[in-house]
Amino acid sequence: MPRKSEQKSKEYTIKDVAELAGVSTATVGRVLGGYGSASHEATQAVREAANKLHYIPNGIAQSMKKKTTKSVGLIVANICNPYFSSIARIVESVLVKKGYNIIICNTDEDGDREISYLKMLYEKRIDGLMIASALKESERKDSQFNMTYKESIPTIIIDREISNLKFPTVASDNFRGAYEATSHLIKLGHKRIGIIGSTISTFFRRVEGYRQAMLDHSLPFDTNLVFNKSYKNVKPGDVSEGIYATKNLLKYREYRPTAIFALNNLLTTGVLIAVNDLGLKIPDDVAVIGWDDFDLASLLNPPITVVKQSTYNIATIAISRLLQQIENPNTILNEEKKVILSTELVIRGSCGSNVTY
Amino acid sequence: MPRKSEQKSKEYTIKDVAELAGVSTATVGRVLGGYGSASHEATQAVREAANKLHYIPNGIAQSMKKKTTKSVGLIVANICNPYFSSIARIVESVLVKKGYNIIICNTDEDGDREISYLKMLYEKRIDGLMIASALKESERKDSQFNMTYKESIPTIIIDREISNLKFPTVASDNFRGAYEATSHLIKLGHKRIGIIGSTISTFFRRVEGYRQAMLDHSLPFDTNLVFNKSYKNVKPGDVSEGIYATKNLLKYREYRPTAIFALNNLLTTGVLIAVNDLGLKIPDDVAVIGWDDFDLASLLNPPITVVKQSTYNIATIAISRLLQQIENPNTILNEEKKVILSTELVIRGSCGSNVTY
């Protein structure tokens, strides 16, 4: 095999195939593209020629004509978060069956990055967008905001709602999930409950649920127990945020919360590590509840109680709605535009006795 | 704001901008594209016009001309595997800085899916490809095989080697990692060691390392202790494979291995669940070693000993080499084409005494 180095093998075009097959480019398009009709003879010749040249159609040129790219963008905070990777996985599996590709973008909860991703994706002329927005409420006041998201392209919002945008959205009932978790702790006798989150919108709703539960049970809402720092500068998969927050919360023995509610998996892990570092015992010294279930939750000692989101449903519903919009641009998704899925409190041992009430 | 419903707002083109600005399309291209030169006046007018129309350049048309798409494909087994999601995360973060997007493809270890993904990606005219191939050795004998991968497009192989292909590759030293883990168990007195993998190439190398270690210590290589079933039909994130394998391995008390070596995170979790189900204790009843480290490993009781891959290095080296190829197509990567990174045995408590020898 003579190595014609440097000589980048030319990409064959439909024209080359046409010449070799002795037909017109239109005919080649017809047999390869599967539209129109061609004689058996022509079909044969074209296939043969295409094979011989190892012809690979130029999707870019096709997109140019057809005005569709068969790709959708997925913007999430961090693909390393099992919650998002599960969604990506499920979404991709249904997309690929329809010939779509998925372009993944990690914002790290940075609004600016989100905007620049949006720009990239729109330039790429994606057919659809699925997004867990990192933009904070405040950043949306901006007058330019309305221009950031193109309402002309099919979009589905997941995980978090984006106010003043009329896209369909699929998310968990963050308020209720947190309300239930908090109530659970209260019923178990906890009065001082720490909660660890961050500045993203989803977490605000969860903190509200927590707050309401406290209030409804005549307990004070003490902001000292709310750790809501920003995620900035936290490396992906970095567990230190949760550790830091926990150590902070448990610093003063007398004010120490008797329970901690961590608002995502990474934070939960951080809490567990910190509690362990401090030589404290769960649930006797401090109870723990996490947001999002994980495989090892039931194997830890004690097993960890969690608020479980129906990730599968979120992903499935979201992608089916998005495809609906893509394939039928006139679909009006006005009614029932927002679907809020309930969460499930999975009670294991990390909050004390295994009550079932 | 009158809602001109249905009337899909027209995408503005460079021509619209040109007209509004009162210049030619060439000039618009020059100021927006940042090449050539334009008068201050023209520049001003163009920018204004572009802003007013919220003009978004058509990347497809650009790609058509420039013959570059600014996107790279990433083919992995399953993005839900923390090992792959970490790689994706790191790779994406360096790519985005250079204006590239990343298209993620999950093969689920299915060779056919890999081939169809490859086709999609090549049609999309990706600028580069990073791949952890799912193709088994046997599938590569196929005469068509050589045509499956286009040597004309920059490619980097990660995690597993693909024989007879002259692409650069970055992977862990699977043989050595497994050899060390197995030796560790042997030195701790284990003689019957079960190993759980699957039919993918990486795992073969690991089993070979295990085998060599056994042999070098005058222990028999007993295929009854090797669980190497196929992954087919296992759902993403499904832990049942590991559970099934473990229960199988531990079925007959008298032949029972005293240690189990699980070849990826998901399998490790399965092993832990199964062992727990069976009411056995780690490490007394059975020792456990896992492949790939994980945050909770040190929090489990006992903490789990693992073979740790330098995921960060794999991702970083791989992407830098890929970019090198993309940006400088004439780079000859002949020497040192293959980089094999060593693994690290992280000894915790799951194999018995915390020896350090």
Next chain:
DNA sequence: ATGAAAGCGCTAACAG
């Protein structure tokens, strides 16, 4: 400094 025009590879009328 700027405009006209060719052309990237393909699809889809349209005409035959």
Next chain:
DNA sequence: CTGTTAGCGCTTTCAT
């Protein structure tokens, strides 16, 4: 059934 041809939106010579 098949070929000719006109673009899709942009970049980029080549003139001016």
